Amino acid sequence: MKDSTTLYVGLDVHKDSIAVAYAGESPLPAVFLGQVGTRQCDIDKLRRQLHSKASRVRWVYEAGPCGYWLYRYLEALGEECVVVAPSLIPRKSGDRVKTDRRDAQNLAQLLRSGDLQGIYVPSPEDESMRDLCRAREDILCDLKAAKQRLKSFLLRHDIRYSGKANWNAAHLRWLADKVALATATQRIVFQEYVNAVTHLVQRLALIEELHQQMQSWKAAPVVEALQALRGVQFHVAATVVAELGDVSRFDKPRQLMAYVGLHPSEYSSGKTRRQGGIAKSGNAHVRRVLVEGSWAYRFPAKVSRQIQQRQESVSQNIRDIAWKGQLRLCKRFRKLTARGKHPNVVVTAVARELVAFMWAIARENSAAKVA
Numbered sequence: 001m002k003d004s005t006t007l008y009v010g011l012d013v014h015k016d017s018i019a020v021a022y023a024g025e026s027p028l029p030a031v032f033l034g035q036v037g038t039r040q041c042d043i044d045k046l047r048r049q050l051h052s053k054a055s056r057v058r059w060v061y062e063a064g065p066c067g068y069w070l071y072r073y074l075e076a077l078g079e080e081c082v083v084v085a086p087s088l089i090p091r092k093s094g095d096r097v098k099t100d101r102r103d104a105q106n107l108a109q110l111l112r113s114g115d116l117q118g119i120y121v122p123s124p125e126d127e128s129m130r131d132l133c134r135a136r137e138d139i140l141c142d143l144k145a146a147k148q149r150l151k152s153f154l155l156r157h158d159i160r161y162s163g164k165a166n167w168n169a170a171h172l173r174w175l176a177d178k179v180a181l182a183t184a185t186q187r188i189v190f191q192e193y194v195n196a197v198t199h200l201v202q203r204l205a206l207i208e209e210l211h212q213q214m215q216s217w218k219a220a221p222v223v224e225a226l227q228a229l230r231g232v233q234f235h236v237a238a239t240v241v242a243e244l245g246d247v248s249r250f251d252k253p254r255q256l257m258a259y260v261g262l263h264p265s266e267y268s269s270g271k272t273r274r275q276g277g278i279a280k281s282g283n284a285h286v287r288r289v290l291v292e293g294s295w296a297y298r299f300p301a302k303v304s305r306q307i308q309q310r311q312e313s314v315s316q317n318i319r320d321i322a323w324k325g326q327l328r329l330c331k332r333f334r335k336l337t338a339r340g341k342h343p344n345v346v347v348t349a350v351a352r353e354l355v356a357f358m359w360a361i362a363r364e365n366s367a368a369k370v371a
Contacts, residue, residue, distance in 0.1 A: 005024055005025050005054050005055075005056075006024075006025055006054055006056040006057070006058060007022045007023070007024060007050055007053055007054040007056070007057045007058070008022065008023045008024075008030075008058050008060070008108045008109075008111040008112040009021070009022045009050060009057055009058065009059045009060070009108060009111075010022070010023075010030065010060055010061070010103070010104040010105060010106065010107030010108030010109075010110075010111065011059060011060065011061035011070070011104060011107070012061070012062070012100045012103040012104040012107070013038075013061045013062070013064060013066050013070060014038075014066070014100075015038070015065075015066065016037070016038060017035045017036070017037065017038065018035065018036050018037070018038060018042075018061075018070075019032075019034075019035050019100035019101060019103065019104040020032075020033040020034060020035070020036055020046060020104060021033060021101070021104035021105040021107070021108045022050060022053075022108055023105075023108040023109050023111075023112045024054070025112070029105065029109070030104075030105035030106075030108040030109050031105075032101050032104065032105055033046075033049075035100070038066075040073060043070070043073060043074070047074075047077065047079070056080075057079060057080070058080045058081075058082070058111060059074055059079055059080065059081040059082070060081070060082045060083075060084060060107050060108070060110075060111045060116060061081075061083060061084075061107065062083070062084055062085075062086045062089070062103075062107070063083050063084065063085055063086065063119060064086070068083065068121050068122075068127070071083050071121055072121075072124070082111065082116060082118040083118055083119055083121055084107075084116045084117065084118060084119060085119050087281065088116075088117065089106075089107075089110065089116065090110065090115055120244075120245055120249070122245050123245075125217065125218065126219070126242060126245055129213070129214070129217055129219075129238070129241075129242040130242040130243055132207070132213060132242075133235070133238055133239045133242045133243070133285070134285065135207055136204070136207045136208070136235070137239075137285065139200060139203050139204050139207055140204065142200055143197065143200040143201065143204060146193070146196045146197045146200055147166075147167065147197055149193055149196075150190075150193040150194065150196075150197060151166075153189065153190065153193055154179070154190075157181065157182075157186070159179060159181075161174055175194060214238060219241045219242075219245075219246075221365060221369070222237075222241050222247070222362055222365055223237045223238050223241050224237075224310075224313060224314065225314050225318050225361050225362070225364075225365045226240065226241070226358055226361055226362070227310040227311075228307070228310060228311045228314050228318050228319060228321075228322040228361065229293075229322045229325055229326070229354070229357060229358065229361070230296050230297065230307060230322070230325075230326045230329075231292075231293035231294060231295070231296030231297060231354070232293050232354075232358070233293070233310075235289070236289045236290070236292065236293045239285060239286065239289045240286055240289065240290070240355075240358065243283050243285050243286045244256075244259070244260070244283065244286060246362075247358060247359055247362040248359070248362040248363045248365075248366045250359060253355070253356035253359040253360070254356075256355055256356065256358075256359050257352050257355055257356065258279070258281070258282070259282050259283075260282040260283055260286045260287055260290070260355060261278060261279050261280045261281040261282035261283070261284075261287055262278050262279075262282070262287065262290070262348065262351060262352040262355065263278065263279055263352070264276065264277070264278060264279070265277060265278065265279045278348060278352075286355075287351070290351040290354055290355055291347055291348060291351045293351070293354065294329070294347045294348075294350040294351040294354055295347055297326070297329040297330050297332070297333045297350050297354075298333050298337075298347075299330070300330060301323075301326045301327050301330040301331075303323070303326075307322075315364075315368060317364050317368075318361050318364055318365065321357060321360050321361050321364060322357070322361070324357075325353075325354070325357035325360075328353065329350050329353060329354060329357075332349065332350055332353065333346055333347075333350055336349060
């Protein structure tokens with residue numbers, strides 16, 4: 001006969017196995033149940049076993065490389081499941097022993113005590129767009145490395161390009177016609193480096209079909225609205241929305257600043273207050289694109305032709321928010337620069353406020369959709 005109590009189940013998920021522990025409502029230590037497989041039939045068997053002990057079962061596991069398949073499978077079965085960030089799990093400073101058993105028991109006991117807060121789990125559609133944005137970012141990193149290898153190879157042999165810009169049409173013609181190497185082996189190596197760059201450029205062109213994939217995405221209107229801001233072009237807006245999901249779910253913009261790790265770290269005690277660099281506690285992909293976009297505010301405020309084209313399909317309220325943000329952020333950039341702040345510090349401060357204007361536009365877009 002089932003009890004009317006609740007079981008709190010901690011799962012330590014790995015590629016081939018899952019360590020399971022459960023705790024009841026009484027303050028007794030969690031019980032280690034053992035390890036199960038990662039197949040759906042293994043999860044079903046575990047679920048039946050636990051429901052034979054209690055009518056209600058709550059599940060928790062750490063976010064990790066195995067993704068959200070277990071969360072989605074349990075939710076589809078009507079179970080209550082929470083995914084937590086490993087960095088936000090309370091740990092004792094003197095605890096130097098880490099095992100799968102202890103991790104599962106600790107998760108179960110912390111879920112029972114209410115000391116765990118679940119993270120935002122994207123929908124499968126949002127996760128697919130996030131994967132597409134990250135694939136583009138990976139190809140860009142590979143392309144940058146391939147170009148650097150080619151340029152380093154030429155520099156070792158004292159072959160220098162005298163043109164004004166690298167990797168434009170003139171530079172590519174120079175690589176094809178003007179580079180002369182002494183031996184056949186060196187010519188083979190040079191051609192391999194050139195082929196690597198060409199191949200990655202072609203791969204990047206294929207992944208740039210991101211524009212077409214975005215047309216059917218439910219978050220496409222938000223991506224379009226965010227592009228009203230200066231420095232927020234398509235790939236910046238798409239990355240922010242794909243990584244963060246519904247930006248308007250945050251009650252205040254400061255919560256969003258902290259979520260992406262752009263708030264300052266602090267170590268204060270008594271009358272002493274020490275603030276350090278940014279916390280970097282959030283999504284690194286979002287921080288990177290926000291900082292890249294914030295460099296646009298080093299120039300005077302102006303609605304360029306490109307910004308006008310991006311604003312054609314958005315409402316006047318969103319245009320007003322974008323112009324207000326541009327005036328403030330350009331002034332902020334000049335003011336901090338005049339005070340002698342390092343450019344990297346300045347652009348990070350601007351990125352922190354830029355994400356607040358993104359929050360305002362997302363809220364405005366949601367309100368207009370409801371109306």
